[in-house]
Amino acid sequence: MKTSILVLAIRFLGVLFLQVVFFKDISIASTATALIYVWFLLMLPLDFVPLAGLFLGFASGLVIDFFLQTPGIHAGSSTLLMALRPWILSGLTPRAGYDVNQEPTFMDMGWPWYLAYSFGLILVHHLFTFSLEILSSEFIGLIILNTVSSTLFTWVCVTLVILLTSTPRR
Amino acid sequence: MNKLLLFFTRNRVLFSFLILEFFSIWLVVNRNTYQQATFFLVSVEWAGRIDNVKQNVLQTLSLKEQNEDLMAENARLKESLRNLQPKMGLRSDLPPELLTRYYYIPGKTINQTTELMNNYLTINKGSSDGVSAGMGVISSAGVVGKVISASSHFALAQSILNPNFFIASKISRTGIQGSAKWDGQNIYKSKLLYIPRNLDVRVGDSIMTSGFNSVFPEGVPIGIVSDVQSGEGDSFLDITFILFHDFKKTDLVYTVGDRLRIEKDTLEIQVLEGS
Numbered sequence: 001m002k003t004s005i006l007v008l009a010i011r012f013l014g015v016l017f018l019q020v021v022f023f024k025d026i027s028i029a030s031t032a033t034a035l036i037y038v039w040f041l042l043m044l045p046l047d048f049v050p051l052a053g054l055f056l057g058f059a060s061g062l063v064i065d066f067f068l069q070t071p072g073i074h075a076g077s078s079t080l081l082m083a084l085r086p087w088i089l090s091g092l093t094p095r096a097g098y099d100v101n102q103e104p105t106f107m108d109m110g111w112p113w114y115l116a117y118s119f120g121l122i123l124v125h126h127l128f129t130f131s132l133e134i135l136s137s138e139f140i141g142l143i144i145l146n147t148v149s150s151t152l153f154t155w156v157c158v159t160l161v162i163l164l165t166s167t168p169r170r
Numbered sequence: 171m172n173k174l175l176l177f178f179t180r181n182r183v184l185f186s187f188l189i190l191e192f193f194s195i196w197l198v199v200n201r202n203t204y205q206q207a208t209f210f211l212v213s214v215e216w217a218g219r220i221d222n223v224k225q226n227v228l229q230t231l232s233l234k235e236q237n238e239d240l241m242a243e244n245a246r247l248k249e250s251l252r253n254l255q256p257k258m259g260l261r262s263d264l265p266p267e268l269l270t271r272y273y274y275i276p277g278k279t280i281n282q283t284t285e286l287m288n289n290y291l292t293i294n295k296g297s298s299d300g301v302s303a304g305m306g307v308i309s310s311a312g313v314v315g316k317v318i319s320a321s322s323h324f325a326l327a328q329s330i331l332n333p334n335f336f337i338a339s340k341i342s343r344t345g346i347q348g349s350a351k352w353d354g355q356n357i358y359k360s361k362l363l364y365i366p367r368n369l370d371v372r373v374g375d376s377i378m379t380s381g382f383n384s385v386f387p388e389g390v391p392i393g394i395v396s397d398v399q400s401g402e403g404d405s406f407l408d409i410t411f412i413l414f415h416d417f418k419k420t421d422l423v424y425t426v427g428d429r430l431r432i433e434k435d436t437l438e439i440q441v442l443e444g445s
Contacts, residue, residue: 027285030285031285061194066216067220069210069214069290069326071213072193072194072197076194080191083187132195133287134287139354
């Protein structure tokens with residue numbers, strides 16, 4: 001089943017609303033923040049064209065930047081995420097290959113595949129985000145602390161969102 | 171030529187990635203430039219509208235009234251204090267434009283970040299209320315930040331929790347001059363820089379603005395010294411102080427306007443360019 005442009009648009013508006021209205025103010029101990037919008041990028045169809053993905057990542061990052069008032073930061077890290085996604089997808093290809101009906105969720109792909117996929121991409125995305133934000137090697141400890149704690153937080157939130165919105169398609 | 175074109179089309183994903191990434195990083199690195207100012211100018215208006223609606227939903231009716239009463243009360247007190255100062259015999263020979271040099275625009279923080287490295291706050295007063303870029307933001311407790319961009323109904327201010335923001339300050343007991351700058355560690359504490367090791371700074375000394383740059387008037391409280399260490403190897407003291415303004419509690423702020431700022435800045439620019 002193909003994910004239509006309308007579904008993508010609704011998903012993006014939903015995740016933008018969540019990010020800007022709720023998750024903007026939620027942080028655990030001033031270090032962990034959930035960048036829930038990566039859910040949108042992670043859930044793009046498995047066969048999404050890489051070039052289109054790059055531009056979509058950049059554009060959605062820029063919209064997030066616009067509302068969080070962080071010019072360039074989320075655009076940069078989302079572009080990186082979308083550049084790495086085809087690469088990690090091909091690295092994780094199951095023996096039987098991907099099925100067109102499958103979604104990148106733990107329901108469709110199983111936990112080991114999902115953990116490697118989501119955790120890997122979220123970690124790289126967050127590392128890049130916090131490095132760009134702090135932009136100084138002086139605070140390398142802070143960058144790592146923020147990245148690791150926020151990766152865990154985002155991962156839990158993304159998994160919960162998948163649990164609430166996705167159904168097994170196999 | 172064909173080979174070159176083929177090379178680019180084959181690697182179009184890589185080249186698109188590099189171009190987009192380059193553009194993003196360029197946006198990030200060019201802090202405080204023209205492009206950033208325009209980005210903020212458009213962004214602050216829209217983000218401000220959303221925050222305003224959100225704030226109104228969150229705030230219960232009674233709290234809102236209470237805040238408004240307090241705000242009016244504070245503005246009245248500031249006004250009467252300003253009028254009292256000349257009557258107390260202090261510098262009563264000064265012309266009136268000097269006595270009422272600074273004016274205060276009460277407003278409210280409708281959005282702020284504290285968990286980032288470069289923190290900002292949005293105020294619900296904009297250029298139509300007289301707020302403009304470069305004005306200082308204070309609360310009844312102390313210094314809060316500096317306006318960097320104002321749209322017609324909102325203003326975006328750089329918070330004191332921002333390592334790019336230096337405040338010309340002094341220690342009130344001795345008058346020693348320094349520069350206050352946040353180090354990104356703790357939202358309740360900041361650092362006072364460039365005070366030579368041989369000078370006398372004690373725990374408990376209060377720090378206030380020196381009024382050297384025209385952002386803040388002289389004597390606005392900033393914080394109180396909590397720790398004095400001799401810095402590692404260099405010739406300056408390592409001074410930590412507790413900020414008076416509590417970002418988690420207070421949302422009533424005043425934007426400070428300086429009636430003589432243009433005059434002062436014009437003079438300084440003329441002299442500096444002439445020399």
